[in-house]
Amino acid sequence: MRDSYIIIERPLLTEKSNxxxxxxxxxxxxxxxxxxxxxxxxxxxxxxxxDVKVLAVNTLNIKGKKGRVLTRGAKAGYSPAWKKAxxxxxxxxxxxxxx
Numbered sequence: 001m002r003d004s005y006i007i008i009e010r011p012l013l014t015e016k017s018n019x020x021x022x023x024x025x026x027x028x029x030x031x032x033x034x035x036x037x038x039x040x041x042x043x044x045x046x047x048x049x050x051d052v053k054v055l056a057v058n059t060l061n062i063k064g065k066k067g068r069v070l071t072r073g074a075k076a077g078y079s080p081a082w083k084k085a086x087x088x089x090x091x092x093x094x095x096x097x098x099x
Contacts, residue, residue: 004042007034011095012084020086026093030059030085039085047093056088 011017012027020027030039040054064078 002038004045007031007038007042008046021092024055024089024092026087026089026095028085028087030083032061032081032083034083034085036085039087043087043089047089050091050094052093053090054087055090058086058088060084060086 007030009029009031012029014027017027028039028043034042036057036059039059040057043054044052060083062082062084064081066076066078068076
């Protein structure tokens with residue numbers, strides 16, 4: 001199994017993700033090739049000191065958005081595609097300790 005900190009890139013902090021924390025749902029940006037079992041194991045390993053158990057993992061593949069530079073003769077490009085995981089836990093997580 002890969003390192004947990006390689007699989008989980010970072011937590012996503014948006015208004016929607018903050019609203020879902022009331023239901024113990026947390027959003028993370030994860031590696032594109034990670035599956036649900038690896039994501040659940042990584043979350044349980046990272047938050048092992050809080051004795052967290054993962055109840056469910058939902059994943060979404062986010063497409064890259066089209067964009068272009070407004071210069072003469074510029075070609076359109078895309079932002080990179082990435083993967084989002086919505087993890088449901090049995091307890092609330094402390095995402096930022098000591099702040």
